[in-house]
Amino acid sequence: MEKQHSYQTTIHWTGNSGNGTSSYRDxxxxxxxxxxxxxxxxxxxxxxxxxDKTRYxxxxxxxxxxxxxxxxxxxxxxxxxxxxxxxxxxxxxxxxVETPNGGGRFSAVTxxxxxxVSESSMVDKxxxxxxxxxxxxxxxxxxxxxxxxxxxxxxxx
Numbered sequence: 504m505e506k507q508h509s510y511q512t513t514i515h516w517t518g519n520s521g522n523g524t525s526s527y528r529d530x531x532x533x534x535x536x537x538x539x540x541x542x543x544x545x546x547x548x549x550x551x552x553x554x555d556k557t558r559y560x561x562x563x564x565x566x567x568x569x570x571x572x573x574x575x576x577x578x579x580x581x582x583x584x585x586x587x588x589x590x591x592x593x594x595x596x597x598x599x600v601e602t603p604n605g606g607g608r609f610s611a612v613t614x615x616x617x618x619x620v621s622e623s624s625m626v627d628k629x630x631x632x633x634x635x636x637x638x639x640x641x642x643x644x645x646x647x648x649x650x651x652x653x654x655x656x657x658x659x660x
Contacts, residue, residue, distance in 0.1 A: 512538045514546075533558065562599060562609075568642045569612055569650055570595040577616070577636035586629045589659050590619035613651040621659050629656045 518531030532548035533555055548554030549562060559567075570593045581588050593616040601607040620629050633652045637643055643650045 512536060566595040566597050570614055572640045572642040573614055573636050576639045577632060580632045580635055584628055586625045587621040588618055589621055592617050609648055613653055615653050617655045619657050619659050623658045626656045630654055
């Protein structure tokens, strides 16, 4: 039997400027994202869609979900393979295409992880494990577009 995991988050719109959604320009896109026992995330839409540039938008959060899921699987696989990672960062890049009806979709995401390992003998295996992490990532497996990787591996000095 497959294991199942359930998740629950709460989204609360905080952008009513007094007139609700009486017109497209009369309301803010601000909202909060919460889950029990966790701090609030302040959200909005992308500034291109009248959002607050100081808040996370759904596109930012999608990119963060992809990158963090990949990182967590990658670190797990490295620990099992004897690859000692001492630092990891990633700058994910995505392309969203708007459709004529105002909707859209992501067409591509590329992760650019920079991994620091403790010994030069670990570099090849460290690079190889990105492919396995992508195969196992729950988020990447749920998407309808490919997630590419352009990893860089360096040795701790």
